[in-house]
Amino acid sequence: MQVHEFRCFGEQPGDGNPALVIAGDRSQPEARQAFARECNTTCVWIDPPDEAGIVATVDYFYPHTRSPLCLHATLAVGQRLFMQHGQGNELTLKTAVHGQRLGLVPGANGEVFVRLQQQDAPQPDVAPELIGTLLAAPGLAPLAPARVSSIGSPKLLVEVADAAILNGLTPDLPAILAWGKTTRVNGIYAWCKLDDGSYEGRNFNHLDPALEDSATGVAAGALTALLGHGITLRQGRATGHACLIATHIDRDDILVGGRVQLA
Numbered sequence: 232m233q234v235h236e237f238r239c240f241g242e243q244p245g246d247g248n249p250a251l252v253i254a255g256d257r258s259q260p261e262a263r264q265a266f267a268r269e270c271n272t273t274c275v276w277i278d279p280p281d282e283a284g285i286v287a288t289v290d291y292f293y294p295h296t297r298s299p300l301c302l303h304a305t306l307a308v309g310q311r312l313f314m315q316h317g318q319g320n321e322l323t324l325k326t327a328v329h330g331q332r333l334g335l336v337p338g339a340n341g342e343v344f345v346r347l348q349q350q351d352a353p354q355p356d357v358a359p360e361l362i363g364t365l366l367a368a369p370g371l372a373p374l375a376p377a378r379v380s381s382i383g384s385p386k387l388l389v390e391v392a393d394a395a396i397l398n399g400l401t402p403d404l405p406a407i408l409a410w411g412k413t414t415r416v417n418g419i420y421a422w423c424k425l426d427d428g429s430y431e432g433r434n435f436n437h438l439d440p441a442l443e444d445s446a447t448g449v450a451a452g453a454l455t456a457l458l459g460h461g462i463t464l465r466q467g468r469a470t471g472h473a474c475l476i477a478t479h480i481d482r483d484d485i486l487v488g489g490r491v492q493l494a
Contacts, residue, residue: 232256237307240446240474240489246467247474247492248445250275250307260290260297267292271442275304277311278327286312290327295438298417299328300383302345302448302487309335309343310491321346331383336486344488345448346481349456352381355414362389365410365419366402366435379416382452382485386420386434394431397423398469402435411436420450422464429463430454446474452487455480 233254241247251270254277258266267274276290289308291298305324312322318337325332334346363371366389374390391397400421411418418436425431432454434447445467455462455478467474479486 235307235311236494237310238492238494239303239306240448240466240476241492242465242467242473242475242490244492246445246472247490248303248467248472249273249494250301250304252277252304252307252311254311263290263292264297268294270294273301273304275301275308276327277308280325282325284323285325285332286316286322288325288327289333293437294442297328298384300326300331300449302452303444303446305333305335305345306343306448306489306491309337309345310341310493313337313343326383329383334484336488338488341490341492342477342488343491344477344479344486346484346486347382347452348484350381350383350385352379352385353415354379355416357387361410362419364403365407366400366421368400368402371396378457380453380457382449382456382487384417384449384453385415386418386447386450386453387416388450388454388457389419389421391421391423393423394425394468397421397431397433400433400435401440404435404438404440407435408438417449420447420453422450422454425465429465431465431468433466433469443470445470445472446476446489448476448487448489451476451478452485455485455487
């Protein structure tokens with residue numbers, strides 16, 4: 232078994248969301264979940280391809296659950312595969328849970344982009360009072376009706392007025408997780424627009440506040456799909472690891488990427 236650690240989406244060297252990339256291990260999901268729980272970080276397994284045109288199947292595990300898609304871990308896989316195969320061509324992956332196709336696109340200065348498409352998403356009825364309860368912020372007034380959007384992992388996108396409100400949130404994480412299981416939505420992504428035209432966000436889908444994402448690529452892609460244009464998204468102020476995510480729209484595709492470093 233080969234294990235490599237990467238930091239993904241870091242705004243500066245040394246920053247970023249950590250992910251462990253595991254290759255050469257054919258363990259079952261239960262053992263993989265136990266390994267991710269023991270490491271207390273996001274883990275992704277690179278498994279051999281099972282069809283032509285696919286370079287690998289990828290299987291994602293957070294410490295508390297298996298995931299259908301994790302983009303910062305996909306960036307880590309991309310950097311690992313580009314180290315092996317070179318950066319001349321786009322590579323195609325398949326996810327283990329849903330069989331979703333993901334394109335890996337090499338960028339400049341250590342960046343990797345993931346090419347994917349908007350997915351159908353459930354649209355549960357979400358009253359403002361429920362959002363205030365889940366975010367433990369009674370009276371919170373989202374700037375627009377909250378919507379679920381997805382590029383493979385549905386997120387409830389909640390726009391708040393400014394970064395001060397965003398970074399002051401201390402949500403009810405068990406309630407969010409329970410609500411997400413009922414509605415098939417993978418947590419809440421709260422976001423705001425900054426004065427310089429960029430965006431800032433926070434992702435709430437872990438039970439442990441210490442495991443809050445420093446960067447959430449699937450949410451960046453979901454927000455891009457909702458807004459209909461590429462964005463620059465900042466995340467990680469609450470975790471102390473400044474991250475920067477860039478997205479682009481290429482016809483029917485959404486590209487999500489950022490810097491990836493071998494830790």
